[in-house]
Amino acid sequence: MxxxxxxxxxxxxxxxxxxxxxxxxxxxxxxxxxxxxxxxxxxxxxxxxxxxxxxxxxxxxxxxxxxxxxxxxxxxxxxxxxxxxxxxxxxxxxxxxxxxxxxxxxxxxxxxxxxxxxxxxxxxxxxxxxxxxxxxxxxxxxxxxxxxxxxxxxxxxxxxxxxxxxxxxxxxxxxxxxxxxxxxxxxxxxxxxxxxxxxxxxxxxxxxxxxxxxxxxxxxxxxxxxxxxxxxxxxxxxxxxxxxxxxxxxxxxxxxxxxxxxxxxxxxxxxxxxxxxxxxxxxxxxxxxxxxxxxxxxxxxxxxxxxxxxxxxxxxxxxxxxxPKVISVNDDELKEINSFFVYQNYPNPFNSSTRIKIQFLDESLLNIFIYNSLGEKVHTVFSGISNSGVSEYFFSAENLPSGIYFYTVEAIEVKNRLNSNFFTGKMILLK
Missing domain, CATH: 2.130.10.10 (YVTN repeat-like/Quinoprotein amine dehydrogenase)
Structure with a gap:
């Protein structure tokens, strides 16, 4: 194993x-x-x-x-x-x-x-x-x-x-x-x-x-x-x-x-x-x-x-x-996309829970969703306003089976809604 x-x-x-x-x-x-x-x-x-x-x-x-x-x-x-x-x-x-x-x-x-x-x-x-x-x-x-x-x-x-x-x-x-x-x-x-x-x-x-x-x-x-x-x-x-x-x-x-x-x-x-x-x-x-x-x-x-x-x-x-297409994902690597940073979830693989850390340069309307390998949304981690700076979001998968999941992060700047960013990462749940 x-x-x-x-x-x-x-x-x-x-x-x-x-x-x-x-x-x-x-x-x-x-x-x-x-x-x-x-x-x-x-x-x-x-x-x-x-x-x-x-x-x-x-x-x-x-x-x-x-x-x-x-x-x-x-x-x-x-x-x-x-x-x-x-x-x-x-x-x-x-x-x-x-x-x-x-x-x-x-x-x-x-x-x-x-x-x-x-x-x-x-x-x-x-x-x-x-x-x-x-x-x-x-x-x-x-x-x-x-x-x-x-x-x-x-x-x-x-x-x-x-x-x-x-x-x-x-x-x-x-x-x-x-x-x-x-x-x-x-x-x-x-x-x-x-x-x-x-x-x-x-x-x-x-x-x-x-x-x-x-x-x-x-x-x-x-x-x-x-x-x-x-x-x-x-x-x-x-x-x-x-x-x-x-x-x-x-x-x-x-x-x-x-x-x-x-x-x-x-x-x-x-x-x-x-x-x-x-x-x-x-x-x-x-x-x-x-x-x-x-x-x-x-x-x-x-x-x-x-x-x-x-x-x-x-x-x-x-x-x-x-x-959109997933940007390349590397363990422990910082992802930089225009006006915000997305870290790989940690731990990964994980057992029951993991965290997603994001750094924002501006106040943003943030959505973090979890999808299974069939493309079905299975969980909403966060949906609301996120302040500038570094924030960490907790995801509990206690009710989900083992498998490959994707987390999508979308940030739309509050002061300029034409400036939007999207990221998709891959995570592995092992129970």
């Missing part, structure tokens, strides 16, 4: 762990299909039964802000942590398809509702460039703009009638002048539009045999969009521009399915939802591979607020949180 243990410890002196997604059950069981994260501490998710949920602690706890069992939310967008909008779609009197535009100025504590006309259209996307100027896209040629915060909506001119009747499924702006929109019909084709005047006029950039559902701004001049065949008869295709839409190139990739959400983790790493998988590129969209979701659950949308914080929404009210 002693020989085995010494060899095991030697092989774990330095290691890296692939990134993981942690599964969290929200208070609802409806499918959650849309997510918007202003930052890692202000996250909204929405979907079936008109649910809108909010979390301020990385998805650990949720409040239900909106519910309507007869409707569904088909998009949600926030300009900042207070001002947001959503589309509520359903059927009134079992006859007319009806849409309501929801808006909030207090982070979703209260939602105002205005009925959108005409009826019998499906709205898919809402986006605001500033507090007054917003956009809605849908089917039946709906592509409209407001310049008075949603009181009035007028049709947006497009450069050609050929694609003017195509559904608009996602609208997003890179800056005040440059915006992109994507859409299309199932089995009839997809299209990418582009605006250079703040969304008042739109040009057709590119078209394809299958529809587009989302896009991502990779950097200040590059956009990536994915076309998908819902029947899985043809492979998906990736479209990319590196000059703000002046030209596009595309390639088919050997994956069959529908990607409904896409976002970037870094300027080179892109993640998309792909039914029961994520589709990933680590070279800005040139090559792709797939990653199976936890328990092969079906995911619908994804959002990264920075390289350390990623979130996804899935079927049955499931929320996924991204856990």
């Amino acid at each position: 002693k020989l085995f243990l010494s060899l095991f410890l030697f092989t774990t002196i330095s290691f890296t762990q692939s990134s993981e997604w942690i599964r969290i059950q929200t208070p609802v069981t409806a499918n959650l299909k849309y997510i918007y994260a202003v930052d890692s501490l202000n996250i909204w998710v929405a979907g079936d039964s008109g649910y809108i949920l909010y979390s301020s602690d990385l998805g650990e706890n949720w409040s239900i802000q909106h519910f309507n069992s007869e409707f569904e939310i088909t998009d949600i967008f926030f300009l900042d942590k207070d001002n947001g909008w959503a589309i509520e779609n359903g059927t009134l009197d079992s006859i007319n398809v009806t849409n309501f535009i929801l808006s909030t100025t207090d982070g979703g504590l209260n939602w105002n509702s205005i009925r959108f006309r005409p009826d019998n259209v499906n709205l898919y996307s809402i986006c605001f460039r500033n507090y007054q100027t917003g956009f809605i896209g849908g089917d039946n040629s709906v592509f409209v703009i407001t310049t008075n915060s949603g009181t009035d909506w007028i049709e947006i001119p497009r450069d050609t009638a050929t694609f003017s009747h195509f559904p608009v499924r996602k609208i997003r702006f890179l800056n005040d002048s440059t915006g992109f929109a994507v859409g299309g019909f199932y089995d009839r084709g997809g299209v990418i539009w582009h605006s250079i005047d703040g969304g008042f006029n739109w040009m057709t950039d590119s078209a394809y045999a299958d529809p587009f559902f989302d896009m991502v701004f990779v950097d200040s001049v590059s956009v990536v969009a994915m076309a998908s065949d819902i029947e899985r008869s043809f492979p998906s295709a990736v479209f990319k521009t590196t000059n703000l839409g002046n030209s596009w190139f595309h390639q088919e990739i050997p994956y069959y399915g529908v990607s409904t959400g896409i976002d970037k983790r870094t300027s080179t790493e892109i993640w998309g939802t792909f039914k029961k998988e994520f589709i990933v590129s680590t070279d800005a969209g040139e090559n792709w591979f797939t990653v199976v979701t936890p328990d092969s659950i079906e995911v619908y949308d994804i959002a990264f607020t920075d390289s350390l914080h990623g979130f996804a929404v899935a079927q049955n009210g499931i929320f996924l949180r991204y856990i």
